[in-house]
Amino acid sequence: MYTRRYLKNLFNMNTSSPADGITTPYQVSATRMEIDKFIVPTVTIFIGLMLCFFMLLPLSAILKLSFFEGGQFGLANFTLANFQKYFTTSYTLNALWHSLYVSVATTIIVTVIVFFFAYAMTRTTMAGKTFFRNVIMMPLIAPSIVQALALIYLFGRNGLITAHLLKIDWNIYGATGIIVSEVLYCLPHAFVILFTTLSAVDIRLDEAAESLGATPFKVFTRITLPSAKYGIFSAAALTFNLTITDFGNPTVIGANYNVLATEIYAQVTNLYRFDLGATISIILLVPSLMAFMLNYYISRKTFSMISGAAKPVIPPSRPLKKISYTIYCSLITFAIFLVFATVIIGSFVKIWPYDWSLTLEHYSFPSIGGYSAIWTSVWVSLIVGIAGAFLTLVAGYIMETRRPFFKQGIYLLSVMPAAIPGLVMGLGYILAFNKPYYIFYGTPWIIVINIVICNFTLGILASISNLRNIDPSIEEASISLGGDTLRTFFKIIFPLSRVAFFQNFVYFFMRSMTTISAVIFLVSATVHLAAIEIIMLDNDGWTASANAMCTCIIVIVLVMLGILQIADKKTGKRSQGMIPET
Amino acid sequence: METSSKQLVLENISKHFGSLVAVQGVDLVIDPGEFICFLGPSGCGKTTLLRIITGFEQQTAGDIIYDGNVINDVIPQKRDFGIVFQSYALFPNMTVYQNVAFGLKMRRMPKNLIDERVSEILQLVGLAAWEQHYPSQLSGGQQQRVALGRAIAIKPKVLLLDEPLSALDAKIRIRLRVVIKKLQEELGVTMIYVTHDQEEALALADRVVIMRDGEIRQIGSPWEIYKKPRTSFIAEFVGTSNFITGKKKNGNVQFGRLELAVSNINDTSSDKIYLAIRPENIERVDEAAPPGTYLPSNVIEVEAEVINFLGAIVRVTFILEKEEMFVDIPEKEFEKINLKRKGKLKLYFPPDAFHVYSEIFKKLI
Numbered sequence: 001m002y003t004r005r006y007l008k009n010l011f012n013m014n015t016s017s018p019a020d021g022i023t024t025p026y027q028v029s030a031t032r033m034e035i036d037k038f039i040v041p042t043v044t045i046f047i048g049l050m051l052c053f054f055m056l057l058p059l060s061a062i063l064k065l066s067f068f069e070g071g072q073f074g075l076a077n078f079t080l081a082n083f084q085k086y087f088t089t090s091y092t093l094n095a096l097w098h099s100l101y102v103s104v105a106t107t108i109i110v111t112v113i114v115f116f117f118a119y120a121m122t123r124t125t126m127a128g129k130t131f132f133r134n135v136i137m138m139p140l141i142a143p144s145i146v147q148a149l150a151l152i153y154l155f156g157r158n159g160l161i162t163a164h165l166l167k168i169d170w171n172i173y174g175a176t177g178i179i180v181s182e183v184l185y186c187l188p189h190a191f192v193i194l195f196t197t198l199s200a201v202d203i204r205l206d207e208a209a210e211s212l213g214a215t216p217f218k219v220f221t222r223i224t225l226p227s228a229k230y231g232i233f234s235a236a237a238l239t240f241n242l243t244i245t246d247f248g249n250p251t252v253i254g255a256n257y258n259v260l261a262t263e264i265y266a267q268v269t270n271l272y273r274f275d276l277g278a279t280i281s282i283i284l285l286v287p288s289l290m291a292f293m294l295n296y297y298i299s300r301k302t303f304s305m306i307s308g309a310a311k312p313v314i315p316p317s318r319p320l321k322k323i324s325y326t327i328y329c330s331l332i333t334f335a336i337f338l339v340f341a342t343v344i345i346g347s348f349v350k351i352w353p354y355d356w357s358l359t360l361e362h363y364s365f366p367s368i369g370g371y372s373a374i375w376t377s378v379w380v381s382l383i384v385g386i387a388g389a390f391l392t393l394v395a396g397y398i399m400e401t402r403r404p405f406f407k408q409g410i411y412l413l414s415v416m417p418a419a420i421p422g423l424v425m426g427l428g429y430i431l432a433f434n435k436p437y438y439i440f441y442g443t444p445w446i447i448v449i450n451i452v453i454c455n456f457t458l459g460i461l462a463s464i465s466n467l468r469n470i471d472p473s474i475e476e477a478s479i480s481l482g483g484d485t486l487r488t489f490f491k492i493i494f495p496l497s498r499v500a501f502f503q504n505f506v507y508f509f510m511r512s513m514t515t516i517s518a519v520i521f522l523v524s525a526t527v528h529l530a531a532i533e534i535i536m537l538d539n540d541g542w543t544a545s546a547n548a549m550c551t552c553i554i555v556i557v558l559v560m561l562g563i564l565q566i567a568d569k570k571t572g573k574r575s576q577g578m579i580p581e582t
Numbered sequence: 583m584e585t586s587s588k589q590l591v592l593e594n595i596s597k598h599f600g601s602l603v604a605v606q607g608v609d610l611v612i613d614p615g616e617f618i619c620f621l622g623p624s625g626c627g628k629t630t631l632l633r634i635i636t637g638f639e640q641q642t643a644g645d646i647i648y649d650g651n652v653i654n655d656v657i658p659q660k661r662d663f664g665i666v667f668q669s670y671a672l673f674p675n676m677t678v679y680q681n682v683a684f685g686l687k688m689r690r691m692p693k694n695l696i697d698e699r700v701s702e703i704l705q706l707v708g709l710a711a712w713e714q715h716y717p718s719q720l721s722g723g724q725q726q727r728v729a730l731g732r733a734i735a736i737k738p739k740v741l742l743l744d745e746p747l748s749a750l751d752a753k754i755r756i757r758l759r760v761v762i763k764k765l766q767e768e769l770g771v772t773m774i775y776v777t778h779d780q781e782e783a784l785a786l787a788d789r790v791v792i793m794r795d796g797e798i799r800q801i802g803s804p805w806e807i808y809k810k811p812r813t814s815f816i817a818e819f820v821g822t823s824n825f826i827t828g829k830k831k832n833g834n835v836q837f838g839r840l841e842l843a844v845s846n847i848n849d850t851s852s853d854k855i856y857l858a859i860r861p862e863n864i865e866r867v868d869e870a871a872p873p874g875t876y877l878p879s880n881v882i883e884v885e886a887e888v889i890n891f892l893g894a895i896v897r898v899t900f901i902l903e904k905e906e907m908f909v910d911i912p913e914k915e916f917e918k919i920n921l922k923r924k925g926k927l928k929l930y931f932p933p934d935a936f937h938v939y940s941e942i943f944k945k946l947i
Contacts, residue, residue: 026686026689026690026691027689028659028660028688028689029690030660033657033659033660471669471671473667473668473669473670473671474671474672474673474674476636476638476658476665476667476671477665477667477671477672477673477729477732478673478684479638479658479659480636480658480659480663480664480665480733481684481685481688481732481733481736482659482660482685482688482689482736483659483684483688484659487688491673492673492675492676495675496674496675
């Protein structure tokens with residue numbers, strides 16, 4: 001054992017005993033601490049500028065073009081002529097009514113379908129819930145066009161079901177097609193919200209009501225439904241927003257039924273009327289912003305009726321309930337499977353629906369120069385993934401663990417991308433950056449920036465939520481031991497956020513591979529993206545190749561998800577170990 | 583001893599969060615090598631005060647002076663104070679070795695010296711065999727010892743501990759208490775320990791600082807705090823006390839139908855008087871004692887309402903003038919008297935056992 005004297009020496013920093021041979025004390029570097037003071041403000045300003053430049057500037061370009069004569073800013077130039085023209089031209093005005101009709105219809109259908117689906121997951125004891133939960137998330141891995149492609153193959157003019165099995169004249173093009181495809185597209189987004197809501201509402205409340213004599217119907221209408229009120233509204237708002245801003249499905253299956261999104265594209269790309277395109281963008285912004293603000297307001301007000309930490313067991317359901325819900329969920333999952341199966345099989349079939357021999361010819365993509373679009377998409381998505389995950393982690397760290405100036409401002413800027421439809425952003429980008437000194441214009445880099453910004457909100461929210469799980473004392477411990485911001489971030493915060501970082505990476509990657517609206521304006525003769533090529537192929541009549549391209553994207557996303565699973569398991573092993581006796 | 587050598591001085595420290603006063607008028611001088619406890623109920627400001635000392639909170643007013651230098655504006659990294667957190671705050675992605683070495687690495691100590699120091703520290707806290715393990719593989723008590731080691735590795739001028747044992751089981755708490763006390767004595771480091779557990783404070787501290795509502799109520803050795811609580815709150819918070827509300831009358835205290843003789847009642851000027859007496863200081867009247875042992879006015883016969891066997895002592899609850907009170911009788915003595923519920927008990931209230939107060943604290947619900 002150590003003697004008291006030895007310990008006193010041990011504790012004396014400046015001992016120059018022969019044992020240690022050092023005379024200089026070790027101190028935390030003063031210069032490092034000086035520089036440290038500037039790191040957080042610098043990064044904050046950088047993030048703020050980035051968001052302002054790549055989000056506000058494009059937005060202002062659109063505002064300028066629609067509200068000001070000739071796009072020149074100035075009080076004298078303020079005009080509503082563009083809007084007047086829009087509202088007086090019946091063809092373009094119809095796009096507004098069409099959009100609203102389609103979005104409202106989709107919203108109602110999706111909310112009802114998903115509510116009962118989520119109810120089945122959280123309130124019944126039916127079998128295969130994990131399976132159903134996974135399948136309903138499937139539409140996320142494909143561009144919002146896979147539904148339209150499948151529906152055309154099944155219910156189009158030469159549709160397998162309409163023309164060949166039922167031999168009827170009807171086809172699904174038009175409003176019906178849009179609604180059905182959007183419903184199938186929005187299912188996972190609405191499900192996530194409603195599943196979380198219904199899970200959070202304590203099932204014991206239902207039991208308490210029952211014990212007081214309420215019939216199942218009363219329990220449902222008086223307890224379950226009202227408590228899920230906010231979730232329902234939130235899911236509805238989100239669905240509305242997704243539908244009204246979607247471009248992929250309407251452009252393929254809408255035919256002559258124009259909606260705001262397709263109208264913007266038509267004005268800009270076919271008619272070169274940028275000013276009208278900008279005007280319609282503003283009109284699209286209105287309902288979209290309203291839905292977003294409603295959602296934002298609701299999520300602030302959400303109260304959770306959770307009591308206690310343990311998840312209560314669901315009481316066993318009656319057989320009839322189990323069976324009916326199983327059938328119900330099976331129907332929905334069948335529809336989703338059908339969509340994917342049709343597109344995938346359709347890509348391998350020589351001539352759908354006539355010649356069923358299998359072939360790979362659709363995968364050679366002769367009309368678009370082979371696989372170059374896919375490779376571009378992949379490496380763009382990889383960069384988007386890394387940049388997006390890293391930037392949102394840094395931004396989240398700055399926001400959460402420190403108190404920078406402009407915190408509210410940065411937060412507001414970070415939340416805005418979710419309010420702006422991708423199509424509008426894309427248009428804004430070509431209006432704002434179509435100048436020779438913006439060297440990234442016309443290159444894949446503008447696409448990278450665009451996708452990162454458009455999906456910034458969810459990324460930063462996920463980062464913040466993950467960072468909140470880290471014990472704040474850990475950062476203080478590092479500081480008390482002499483750690484500065486950079487070292488604390490890279491040695492401690494970043495390793496601890498590994499899982500969230502990788503999840504964010506996959507999210508950005510997935511969004512990049514499947515996004516259409518944001519980038520439709522940014523592809524060019526030299527820069528091709530796989531998701532956009534689907535539309536081009538379909539437009540040119542190479543429908544089977546369009547399916548093939550779609551399948552390629554799906555496969556790539558699945559591979560990335562698979563890698564995430566493996567990486568997850570590996571890092572999970574680290575933190576296991578037996579807890580021994582004291 | 584020079585007045586400024588390595589002393590930590592808090593001068594009129596106060597901290598406001600908007601209109602909320604967290605700390606007010608704190609003056610304290612801590613000598614080097616002292617073990618000081620900040621003790622108080624939740625929300626009394628002790629943690630805020632600790633955080634002000636560490637530099638994570640900036641005080642609204644007042645100065646912190648160490649070794650003669652005002653350190654108000656010195657950032658936490660440069661204060662060289664070691665901190666042990668309630669949640670241990672070990673870095674989960676680093677091994678025990680890396681955790682303990684962290685502060686040394688930040689000071690750019692050469693690797694071989696770091697190795698030496700880390701193994702010495704781990705020997706000191708008894709975790710030498712766990713060097714390569716991760717915090718998640720250790721029990722709570724072991725994790726806290728690593729946190730301790732990590733804090734002392736940098737040879738801090740002052741070691742600050744924020745309720746380090748509150749997350750642990752009772753038995754481990756007692757064991758670690760001993761480890762901490764021994765460590766402090768052997769290393770001679772100034773230690774500031776925040777706790778709401780009065781047993782801990784009394785067991786560990788050279789001096790205890792009792793805080794309430796952001797203010798210091800009393801500073802003294804554990805013995806002083808216990809034997810001479812300055813306010814009625816302290817009499818109640820530290821240990822247990824029975825309270826009597828009475829009026830001054832003819833040099834005695836009138837309490838209901840009783841007139842008790844109490845020493846030191848002239849210390850208070852008001853007519854209304856509050857007395858506190860500890861259960862262990864109420865004596866059981868020994869019939870065999872010589873006459874004159876007990877002052878007749880202070881001998882009272884009571885009825886035992888509840889008898890609680892607490893191991894070393896038996897706590898008997900009785901009602902006096904509609905007030906519920908306790909008396910603690912050593913277990914061996916209790917054996918002999920064979921007291922049952924509703925049985926009669928003669929008690930003596932020694933006049934000098936009372937603590938006298940002119941104000942009574944507001945009871946915390």
